[in-house]
Amino acid sequence: MIEIRNLHKSYSTGQGTVEVLKGIDLTIEQGAITAVVGPSGAGKTTLSHCISLLEKPTSGQVLVDGRNLSALSGQALRSERRAIGTIFQHSALLRRMTVAENVALPLRNLGVVHREMEDRVAELLDRVGLLHKANAYPGQLSGGQKQRVGIARALALRPRILLSDESTSGLDPESTQQILDLLDDVRTELGLSVILITHEMDVVRHVADQVAVLANGRVSEYGPIGALVADPQSGAGRQLLPVRALPLPAGFDYALSVSYRHGPVDPEWLTRLSTGLGVRVALLGGSVEAHGEAVLGRAEIGVAGRPEAEVRSYLEQLGLVADPRDPVSTAAAASTRTATAPPSEGAEREANEKIGVRA
Ligand SMILES: Nc1ncnc2c1ncn2[C@@H]1O[C@H](COP(=O)(O)OP(=O)(O)OP(=O)(O)O)[C@@H](O)[C@H]1O
Ligand SMILES: [Mg+2]
Numbered sequence: 001m002i003e004i005r006n007l008h009k010s011y012s013t014g015q016g017t018v019e020v021l022k023g024i025d026l027t028i029e030q031g032a033i034t035a036v037v038g039p040s041g042a043g044k045t046t047l048s049h050c051i052s053l054l055e056k057p058t059s060g061q062v063l064v065d066g067r068n069l070s071a072l073s074g075q076a077l078r079s080e081r082r083a084i085g086t087i088f089q090h091s092a093l094l095r096r097m098t099v100a101e102n103v104a105l106p107l108r109n110l111g112v113v114h115r116e117m118e119d120r121v122a123e124l125l126d127r128v129g130l131l132h133k134a135n136a137y138p139g140q141l142s143g144g145q146k147q148r149v150g151i152a153r154a155l156a157l158r159p160r161i162l163l164s165d166e167s168t169s170g171l172d173p174e175s176t177q178q179i180l181d182l183l184d185d186v187r188t189e190l191g192l193s194v195i196l197i198t199h200e201m202d203v204v205r206h207v208a209d210q211v212a213v214l215a216n217g218r219v220s221e222y223g224p225i226g227a228l229v230a231d232p233q234s235g236a237g238r239q240l241l242p243v244r245a246l247p248l249p250a251g252f253d254y255a256l257s258v259s260y261r262h263g264p265v266d267p268e269w270l271t272r273l274s275t276g277l278g279v280r281v282a283l284l285g286g287s288v289e290a291h292g293e294a295v296l297g298r299a300e301i302g303v304a305g306r307p308e309a310e311v312r313s314y315l316e317q318l319g320l321v322a323d324p325r326d327p328v329s330t331a332a333a334a335s336t337r338t339a340t341a342p343p344s345e346g347a348e349r350e351a352n353e354k355i356g357v358r359a
Helices: 044-051 074-081 099-109 114-127 143-155 173-190 201-207 225-230 235-240 269-277 308-317 327-331 345-354
Strands: 002-013 016-028 033-037 059-064 084-087 161-165 193-197 210-215 218-224 254-260 280-291 294-304 320-324
Touching (some): 016 218, 033 044, 044 161, 044 193, 084 143, 099 114, 099 143, 114 143, 143 173, 161 173, 173 193, 173 201, 201 235, 210 225, 210 235, 218 225, 218 235, 225 235, 225 294, 235 294, 254 308, 269 280, 308 320
Parallel strands (some): 084 161
Antiparallel strands (some): 002 016, 002 059, 210 218, 254 320, 280 294
């Protein structure tokens, strides 16, 4: 489990001090996948660096299984850092080493004996489905394969936490899905906590249990995906399950924005509403999907025939929450994907230095 308590991080620049993290509080349960989302510049990478101890917080604590890692330094810090495996955006593999050599690096740095290392590397590559690429060079792999090698390397020292900063950005949907399935598998099989930093709401919805939204250096929303989507007031909920609705057709009295509650919902609610209350109902837009055992759903409907309060309380009985349609809900739902530039040699070197890998 990771507990982040009142975490602050400031940087000194030529123009003075910039406060990037302004008091972050988060509890991340063991075995859960937690997504951290937020606009560019919100402080996601800074938070990730504070968690992986690449940066020292200005104040506040990061507790891993109750131990305050942010207070450590030197050998103790290096040793505790092994609890956290990091996957980088552009995999940060060393291009002059084979796949197997890349995965072996953290083990070699630790002085693991040759025979044991070979077995472990084979086991790790097998786990990510790339044993047959052991002797290939990173340049001969697809983007998704490189990321899977990055995951194998991050798992080499048997971490309890896996931290991924935009590891699926720029990948095609199929490769993204493979990476997400893999993260889900290792979380289940190894009981790891996964922290997934991403811009992509599709990614969050498919794999995360909970979401923390970072805005201006603070956590603005935090909770299980189902609860955020079910909460009509949640901006994150709207972005997670966007609804692009039609305008209210002529002949209808008003529009309602309907969210599926975090619990049982009558799947025949549209029919029931219409026949039970004797109203006309137009479906203007909506999205319903399975999320593990739960159902995520949001819809916009037009209604004619009965007063709004009566319709809303009837929907409530069917397991839905209805609110007057918010005119910005549909427009604001656009996804926030960002374009990503390819890594430079310098960026690769820097990333490798961070994880203690030397070329
Ligand atoms: N070493 C540094 N010195 C000064 N300012 C920094 C430093 N690192 C980050 N910042 C500033 O902190 C803010 C947050 O940066 P950060 O990289 O954490 O954002 P982010 O949420 O990861 O953004 P993105 O989505 O673009 O990756 C930015 O305004 C950035 O300029
Ligand atoms: Mg970032």
